[in-house]
Amino acid sequence: MTVPEGRGIGTDVFRILHVSTGNVCRSPITERLTRHALGHRLGGAAVDTAGGLIVESAGTWGHEGAPMEANAEAVLADFGADASGFTGRELLDEHVIRADLVLTATRDHRAQVISMGHSAGLRTFTLKEFTRLVRAIDPATLPDPLHDGMVERARALVRAAAALRGWLLAPSAEADEVNDPYGAPITYFRSVGDEINEALEPVVTALTGVPTGR
Template sequence: MSATRFSVLIVSTGNVCRSPIAEELLRAQLAATIGPDARAFRCESAGTWGHSGAGMESHAAAVLAERGIEPGSFVARELNPDQVLEADLILGATRDHREQVHLLDPYAAGRTFTIREFARFARRVYPATLPEADPAVRARALVDRVAMLRTPRPGPGRPDDDIADPFGAPLHVFRLCADSIAEGLAALVGHLTPASAAGSRSSSAV
């Protein structure tokens, strides 16, 4: 884990649907919310049973294109311990992915969540209580707060913490999947600017 950068690792099963969608959506949300500061964030994805070397599933690429995101030459890869060790925050699509990360590195438990689980706890953190600092510092503080709210240890979670695998489903199912992912990631990205700045943007948007 770097002191000057913040690394997010997103995990699903094959790394061809949910996790690449989340990787690209997170990158886009960061750029839209914090602008040049997004360069301090590294967004990656992997699969617990990754189709290493495969491209993104066509419907996954299509839903990103509908949102104005060009994923480029994405290549799937399988999750490995080094990725877990280097990540400041690990977000699984489901509770099973979270547990697979724990099996690789039990010490990663305090920074490993499902996307929806992290969002659920992050919404309980008042942005003004985070440090008035750059986004990477605020992100670290947010992960610490979320981990504290989940103490004393990660529990089994809730069924609605999972985002279902859309592999093989029609395009509209991928759209619903992308909506769920985007909503969950917004709970992270929305905390990365000081409350005063966020309030100013909200006021100007009214």
């Protein structure tokens, strides 16, 4: 079997796919905040790929070719993240096939991704679920990004999170959800942006091995 580019042993990139509904609010914010945080931790500006990590997004009912919502752009500006050049995408099989890690806004999105097949179950989590699991993983058990590379570290992180999933349950169903701000005022968008940024912080730290403030 041919391994799709961007996934599998021997490839030199690790693809992170963020999924929401329309791909105009939550997943664009999460994608661009992830890129911004990776660039910051690794000593560069916001980038598409850092250390072999490629960050993308799509929507289960994605508005193909649409710009992100203006309030989502404003949230990214608050964090100093780059919103330019974004266009919405509908989630396709090829996106799931190529992704090494799929992070969704809600449990429903997670279920939709997994229902597409492609052995996605062990690499698909809600963002907040993945954050909760990552917090429980001892970083000393992960490959050293300087010696083994960030891609190998990221793969090991996903495997460790998947192994913990059945043991470390959410305190409530809602705890693993990021609510949809579509149509809401900027104040609500900002609260969702803060929520996403807080959830991403331990994930980016675990991926890079570089703590906040470095």
